Amino acid sequence: MILNKEKRIKYLGFDDFWFSIVGILILSAVTTYLFSSALELVSLTEAVISWVVSLLFTIIDWVINRGVMIYLRRKYPAFHEDVKRIVLFFLAITCTVVLVDFIGGTLLSLIPGFHYGDKVSRIKMLLPIILITIMTMAIYEAIYYNIRLKKSIRQEEKSKQAIVQAQLDALRNQAQPHFFFNTLNTLRDIIDQNSKEDAKEFVDKLSDMYRFLLEAGNTNLISLREELKFAKAYIHIQSERFGTNLKLNWDIPETSLEAMIVPMSLQLLLENAIKHNVISKAKPLLINVVVKENRLTVDNRIQPKSTQLPSTKVGLANIEKRYRLISGESLEINNDGNRFRVTLPLVKVSHQKDYP
Numbered sequence: 001m002i003l004n005k006e007k008r009i010k011y012l013g014f015d016d017f018w019f020s021i022v023g024i025l026i027l028s029a030v031t032t033y034l035f036s037s038a039l040e041l042v043s044l045t046e047a048v049i050s051w052v053v054s055l056l057f058t059i060i061d062w063v064i065n066r067g068v069m070i071y072l073r074r075k076y077p078a079f080h081e082d083v084k085r086i087v088l089f090f091l092a093i094t095c096t097v098v099l100v101d102f103i104g105g106t107l108l109s110l111i112p113g114f115h116y117g118d119k120v121s122r123i124k125m126l127l128p129i130i131l132i133t134i135m136t137m138a139i140y141e142a143i144y145y146n147i148r149l150k151k152s153i154r155q156e157e158k159s160k161q162a163i164v165q166a167q168l169d170a171l172r173n174q175a176q177p178h179f180f181f182n183t184l185n186t187l188r189d190i191i192d193q194n195s196k197e198d199a200k201e202f203v204d205k206l207s208d209m210y211r212f213l214l215e216a217g218n219t220n221l222i223s224l225r226e227e228l229k230f231a232k233a234y235i236h237i238q239s240e241r242f243g244t245n246l247k248l249n250w251d252i253p254e255t256s257l258e259a260m261i262v263p264m265s266l267q268l269l270l271e272n273a274i275k276h277n278v279i280s281k282a283k284p285l286l287i288n289v290v291v292k293e294n295r296l297t298v299d300n301r302i303q304p305k306s307t308q309l310p311s312t313k314v315g316l317a318n319i320e321k322r323y324r325l326i327s328g329e330s331l332e333i334n335n336d337g338n339r340f341r342v343t344l345p346l347v348k349v350s351h352q353k354d355y356p
Contacts, residue, residue: 014147057104073085220326231270245279249289256296270298296343
């Protein structure tokens with residue numbers, strides 16, 4: 001595990017190869033200084049021997065403590081277990097340093113002529129070593145906590161994105177049957193009032209529109225240019241039914257065509273206007289579609305029908321929810337009893353919420 005980089009990153013959160021080497025060297029140097037001061041060593045030979053012994057003890061302490069740390073992380077991985085894990089880890093550090101010193105000192109005392117120091121001086125030396133070791137291992141814990149926190153935030157964000165995407169998918173799937181429901185009503189009227197050839201032509205053009213729905217079916221935003229193609233194809237179909245009694249005023253600057261819009265939103269607004277208003281020679285319907293200050297407005301005079309067609313109650317609510325989920329913005333709906341106006345914000349890509 002020590003020599004495997006992937007495992008080091010997996011269990012520690014980062015590659016600690018150089019951190020371990022530098023940490024061991026620093027701890028061994030500090031231990032040598034404390035040991036030399038306690039025993040008042042003066043000769044170079046004694047200093048070198050002391051450093052070698054300290055280096056050996058430090059390596060053993062480091063490897064054991066690191067192994068215990070990995071074991072405890074695997075056994076107590078959850079955030080709510082952090083306090084328990086850290087307390088056990090710091091207790092393990094204390095026990096490890098004391099045991100390594102005791103066992104090591106015992107073994108070294110067996111070497112003829114080697115003096116490792118008396119028990120009192122060694123106990124005094126152990127306390128700062130334990131504290132320094134704990135401080136060093138605390139760096140591991142700080143890095144580990146920070147990495148886990150970032151990972152937890154990413155996972156939470158992904159969960160939120162998945163929920164929002166599921167909601168968007170549901171709304172998008174809701175809008176398409178709504179369109180299908182209303183175009184079937186239109187087809188029924190054409191069959192009743194027009195020739196069979198007109199009905200066939202309507203079905204052909206309707207198939208082209210559904211091709212658009214399939215292509216845009218998995219996207220949350222499309223360009224206004226693409227949405228206009230779909231909306232104008234829809235109006236072209238409706239013009240076969242209403243003739244010159246249905247009029248559109250398109251006031252959309254070229255500079256706005258690459259702005260983004262929720263798919264089918266413009267078409268749904270046009271569909272609502274056509275569905276809920278009288279369109280006849282005596283009362284032609286003029287719908288204004290205007291883009292101004294990065295906002296698209298659909299406006300028409302209110303000409304209510306005496307009898308309303310069946311409704312799926314989707315339209316505006318569907319658009320409102322999708323806009324709120326995608327961009328955080330909402331529609332502006334104004335009904336003064338004479339005119340009905342809906343304004344959609346055009347979305348810049350940089351303003352889109354970060355959802356898949």
